[in-house]
Amino acid sequence: MSDGTVEIIPITFPYELEAHITPDISLQKHLSLGLRPDLRKPEEFRSVNSVNNLVSRYSDNEKFSSTTTNNILGSNVLKCGNTTILTTITGSIVEENQTTDEDDLLHTLEEESIEKERQRKQIYKYLPVYPQVEIQRGQKFRGPSLEDMTTSYKLYENILHSGIINKEALRIKCGVRINCVNEQGKEELKIIYPDENNLSSTDLQNVQFPEKKRWSYILYAKIVVLGCTGPAFDHCWNSLIYALQSTRLPRAFIDERGVNLKMNIRTHGRSVTIRETYDLLCDSTKSIKLNINDSAIGFSSNFGILSMDPVLSMDDDEDDEKIKQNVEAPNAILLADLDTSMEEENIRSTMCIIRNDSESLKHVNLSGGDAKISLEILKKALLLSKLRSKDLSAVGSSKN
Amino acid sequence: MNVQDRRRLLGPANAKPLTFNTLTTSNESDELKKTVLKNEALEVALHTGFVSNSNGSSLVEVKDVANSHHETSLITSVYGPRAIRGSFTSQASLNIQLKNGSLEKYSSSQLKEVGNFLTNIFKSVINLPRYAKSGIDIFIYLIYDKEIQSNEKSDSTNSITSILPHCITGITLALVDAGIEIIDMAAGGIYKGNVFAFIKSGEEIIGFWKDEGNREDIMNSIDNCKKQYDEYKNMMLTYLVDKENCKAN
Amino acid sequence: MDKEFNIPKLTYPGQLICPQFDVREENNNQVIYNFVAGPGTKLLEYNYQGSLVPALISTLIGYTKVEEVTIDKPDSEGKEISNSSTASRATTPLNQSTISTLESDDRIIKNIRVSVFHKLRSKADFNENVDYDFTNNLPKEGSIVLGKVTRITLQRANLEILAVENNPVPIDSGIGSNGSGVIASGGGSGSAMYSVAQISSDYSEPFRGILRSQDVRATERDSVKMVDCYKPGDIVRAQVLSLGDGTNYYVTTARNDLGVVFAKAANGAGGLMYAIDWQHMVSLSTGNIEKRKCAKPF
Numbered sequence: 030m031s032d033g034t035v036e037i038i039p040i041t042f043p044y045e046l047e048a049h050i051t052p053d054i055s056l057q058k059h060l061s062l063g064l065r066p067d068l069r070k071p072e073e074f075r076s077v078n079s080v081n082n083l084v085s086r087y088s089d090n091e092k093f094s095s096t097t098t099n100n101i102l103g104s105n106v107l108k109c110g111n112t113t114i115l116t117t118i119t120g121s122i123v124e125e126n127q128t129t130d131e132d133d134l135l136h137t138l139e140e141e142s143i144e145k146e147r148q149r150k151q152i153y154k155y156l157p158v159y160p161q162v163e164i165q166r167g168q169k170f171r172g173p174s175l176e177d178m179t180t181s182y183k184l185y186e187n188i189l190h191s192g193i194i195n196k197e198a199l200r201i202k203c204g205v206r207i208n209c210v211n212e213q214g215k216e217e218l219k220i221i222y223p224d225e226n227n228l229s230s231t232d233l234q235n236v237q238f239p240e241k242k243r244w245s246y247i248l249y250a251k252i253v254v255l256g257c258t259g260p261a262f263d264h265c266w267n268s269l270i271y272a273l274q275s276t277r278l279p280r281a282f283i284d285e286r287g288v289n290l291k292m293n294i295r296t297h298g299r300s301v302t303i304r305e306t307y308d309l310l311c312d313s314t315k316s317i318k319l320n321i322n323d324s325a326i327g328f329s330s331n332f333g334i335l336s337m338d339p340v341l342s343m344d345d346d347e348d349d350e351k352i353k354q355n356v357e358a359p360n361a362i363l364l365a366d367l368d369t370s371m372e373e374e375n376i377r378s379t380m381c382i383i384r385n386d387s388e389s390l391k392h393v394n395l396s397g398g399d400a401k402i403s404l405e406i407l408k409k410a411l412l413l414s415k416l417r418s419k420d421l422s423a424v425g426s427s428k429n
Numbered sequence: 430m431n432v433q434d435r436r437r438l439l440g441p442a443n444a445k446p447l448t449f450n451t452l453t454t455s456n457e458s459d460e461l462k463k464t465v466l467k468n469e470a471l472e473v474a475l476h477t478g479f480v481s482n483s484n485g486s487s488l489v490e491v492k493d494v495a496n497s498h499h500e501t502s503l504i505t506s507v508y509g510p511r512a513i514r515g516s517f518t519s520q521a522s523l524n525i526q527l528k529n530g531s532l533e534k535y536s537s538s539q540l541k542e543v544g545n546f547l548t549n550i551f552k553s554v555i556n557l558p559r560y561a562k563s564g565i566d567i568f569i570y571l572i573y574d575k576e577i578q579s580n581e582k583s584d585s586t587n588s589i590t591s592i593l594p595h596c597i598t599g600i601t602l603a604l605v606d607a608g609i610e611i612i613d614m615a616a617g618g619i620y621k622g623n624v625f626a627f628i629k630s631g632e633e634i635i636g637f638w639k640d641e642g643n644r645e646d647i648m649n650s651i652d653n654c655k656k657q658y659d660e661y662k663n664m665m666l667t668y669l670v671d672k673e674n675c676k677a678n
Numbered sequence: 679m680d681k682e683f684n685i686p687k688l689t690y691p692g693q694l695i696c697p698q699f700d701v702r703e704e705n706n707n708q709v710i711y712n713f714v715a716g717p718g719t720k721l722l723e724y725n726y727q728g729s730l731v732p733a734l735i736s737t738l739i740g741y742t743k744v745e746e747v748t749i750d751k752p753d754s755e756g757k758e759i760s761n762s763s764t765a766s767r768a769t770t771p772l773n774q775s776t777i778s779t780l781e782s783d784d785r786i787i788k789n790i791r792v793s794v795f796h797k798l799r800s801k802a803d804f805n806e807n808v809d810y811d812f813t814n815n816l817p818k819e820g821s822i823v824l825g826k827v828t829r830i831t832l833q834r835a836n837l838e839i840l841a842v843e844n845n846p847v848p849i850d851s852g853i854g855s856n857g858s859g860v861i862a863s864g865g866g867s868g869s870a871m872y873s874v875a876q877i878s879s880d881y882s883e884p885f886r887g888i889l890r891s892q893d894v895r896a897t898e899r900d901s902v903k904m905v906d907c908y909k910p911g912d913i914v915r916a917q918v919l920s921l922g923d924g925t926n927y928y929v930t931t932a933r934n935d936l937g938v939v940f941a942k943a944a945n946g947a948g949g950l951m952y953a954i955d956w957q958h959m960v961s962l963s964t965g966n967i968e969k970r971k972c973a974k975p976f
Binding site: 510511512513514515516517518556560561562563605608610611612613614628629632666669670673674 | 688690691692718720722725735737738739740796816818884885886921922923924925
């Protein structure tokens with residue numbers, strides 16, 4: 030080059046085209062100028078807007094609440110850059126199986142696996158939500174794509190292992206619907222809950238609460254990602270957390286006559302007693318807020334590490350000395366909140382961190398690709414994710 | 430379900446869906462009546478070009494008190510023209526799919542039927558020969574679709590028919606946004622369960638859907654639907670021209 | 679010119695632009711204007727006061743562009759209009775009869791092509807000297823495309839068409855849509871768990887092209903060795919020969935300005951290479967020279 034025997038004229042294309050056909054080169058060129066393809070700085074996150082309970086049954090919004098009669102318990106719309114995520118929480122009721130009581134399990138185990146089992150026992154205290162992610166990329170393929178499946182599974186695991194929802198929080202304190210006589214002397218249906226304070230003693234005497242059976246809610250989350258331009262997991266996670274924070278659970282009750290329903294049946298000469306399983310009904314007016322472990326909540330952020338190509342990033346007027354330096358020690362650069370397919374395609378070393386704004390880390394995923402994740406970069410990422418988590422929790426709390 | 434779906438996390442099999450007890454007190458229906466009376470006109474919000482990984486997209490939000498008694502919001506995204514597998518086709522193959530949103534309201538066969546109906550409509554609207562050996566995929570995502578209870582008993586409620594005109598509007602807008610050639614702005618209207626879709630200022634009918642609609646008075650339905658078509662078309666054009674002018678300035 | 683014929687500047691789909699023919703008196707000659715449908719417009723029968731009139735109708739929202747084009751003298755069979763697009767060719771049978779009957783000495787026929795350009799979001803960022811006339815989205819005969827080599831055999835190279843020159847293929851579904859992207863591993867999408875091959879089956883297919891060995895260069899066509907011309911991963915500029923079959927377009931690089939435009943050394947492991955002549959490329963970091971069929975290096 031210094032001799033200049035051959036002059037090289039690289040073929041150039043308009044910016045848009047170059048970004049499309051050689052995204053790796055275009056990305057390097059951008060970063061050598063200190064900007065990313067979407068004109069953010071390397072460590073800049075996109076801003077997040079979130080609205081809760083737009084379509085839920087328990088709406089904050091007066092305009093909707095009057096006519097809403099659906100089964101959505103909580104919802105969230107999160108917009109981050111060009112990506113929109115709609116999360117809706119629905120539920121169902123399951124009758125708890127008494128035999129899987131966690132304490133019994135420990136007795137039957139060998140010594141060495143007790144430690145392992147203790148960890149499992151820890152998980153028994155918590156419940157997951159069952160997420161179903163749909164990332165809309167215009168695929169014709171019916172049913173979930175692999176990306177949908179892996180994202181769903183990751184959400185499921187993280188909710189469970191973060192310990193966000195206690196088992197107790199989803200247990201139903203079942204009420205009973207009774208026929209009683211009110212002040213005017215008319216007969217009316219009335220629902221009585223065991224934990225309500227205004228119960229008169231006569232009511233309590235009359236009412237038999239179901240004690241032998243236990244029910245709890247199962248929560249499902251449906252997450253739809255529209256206009257997905259980068260890694261989707263973080264936004265799904267954050268949206269899910271917001272939605273869970275806004276979720277309300279309906280009170281459920283059982284009819285009086287269903288409390289102790291027994292039937293005697295004679296089959297093949299034997300008498301069997303069958304307990305009728307009785308469906309719970311949900312109270313359409315009363316609800317309680319879903320109680321979640323605030324300390325366990327973390328927000329997710331992702332990072333990418335890219336090593337700069339020394340040849341592409343050098344300036345024209347840079348002296349040879351400096352180029353040599355660059356070639357010898359390619360410097361890695363940390364990018365926060367990956368977006369655009371250009372970044373997603375070319376950055377192989379990534380990090381995903383779920384943490385809160387204090388010292389607790391909930392989930393860290395490092396995957397090393399072509400660029401080395403140095404300790405320095407890791408520290409920086411942890412610090413940034415802490416700041417991000419603080420911002421995100423502020424977004425959530427201001428809306429609630 | 431007999432076959433377990435291993436691709437999704439379904440949760441425990443013995444879970445039962447939530448059922449709410451129904452409360453119909455006179456107090457509540459009074460409240461409803463008030464909200465219905467307040468918004469007598471058709472409320473429509475249109476928006477295009479916000480699903481960034483699609484070629485064109487639109488959001489249609491409608492609160493229709495007069496005709497279909499529905500409050501609907503749907504997102505349409507257009508992907509393509511893009512390569513298809515299989516043998517050579519001299520014109521684009523069109524595929525329209527609907528997806529249930531957060532409320533699993535319609536069965537998949539219903540959605541498929543509507544998808545086919547819409548495909549047939551737009552086969553005559555899109556300039557298909559222009560896009561050889563490619564496919565155009567259109568997805569409609571029903572975010573939200575809810576009946577507005579009204580006091581008069583209407584036969585069109587709670588059926589997928591009532592969202593058809595909104596779907597047509599949504600697709601037309603999304604196609605315009607994508608820059609796919611269409612010969613005219615298509616729109617439709619609903620009257621007593623009959624849906625008609627028009628182009629060319631109402632001179633050509635490109636689609637007719639009847640489930641349990643009025644049988645006797647078809648001509649009257651056409652006239653009413655035509656009125657709605659004009660309304661929709663004007664709305665779309667005002668929106669698009671405004672947007673185009675905004676961009677130019 | 680658009681003012682003269684009262685052609686609207688901003689059009690929307692279905693809007694009438696102008697009737698197919700118009701007659702003007704200029705210098706004692708009757709000038710007949712024949713409007714030809716360009717991209718973004720379509721010739722349709724339009725109901726005007728009870729009679730059907732052929733007229734041009736816009737099919738896009740966007741701005742009209744009016745220009746005069748020369749139509750080759752139509753011989754008995756030839757129906758070729760220079761500069762014409764597929765849309766206008768489709769309408770030529772209608773034109774032919776009228777042109778031949780109307781042509782006489784004191785009449786001048788001018789052909790005006792009217793096109794409508796949809797302003798894509800990305801178009802605003804394009805710089806001035808880019809040719810806008812490739813607004814048509816799809817590759818067709820004669821168009822210059824840019825593609826990535828995916829596979830080579832002795833007889834042919836397979837390409838994935840990324841863009842028609844000056845005009846990126848429309849966005850379809852983000853990453854993985856072209857089957858070429860390695861999704862960032864673990865980057866939240868948990869994508870380390872699945873392979874690229876599976877992605878492409880989930881998402882849409884890219885447009886594919888085939889470059890046969892005899893179409894690589896114009897000279898010594900029989901002695902082309904594919905491995906000395908292209909390697910997988912190269913970005914190639916090529917011209918579409920034919921629409922081919924359902925899956926592939928047939929493309930050629932038998933021109934000076936066609937061939938490899940971007941290539942990486944050592945099968946993609948090394949750095950970017952630059953062309954030093956039409957058959958060789960050099961890697962700046964190592965100085966190694968590799969063989970390629972380059973697109974006009976000078």
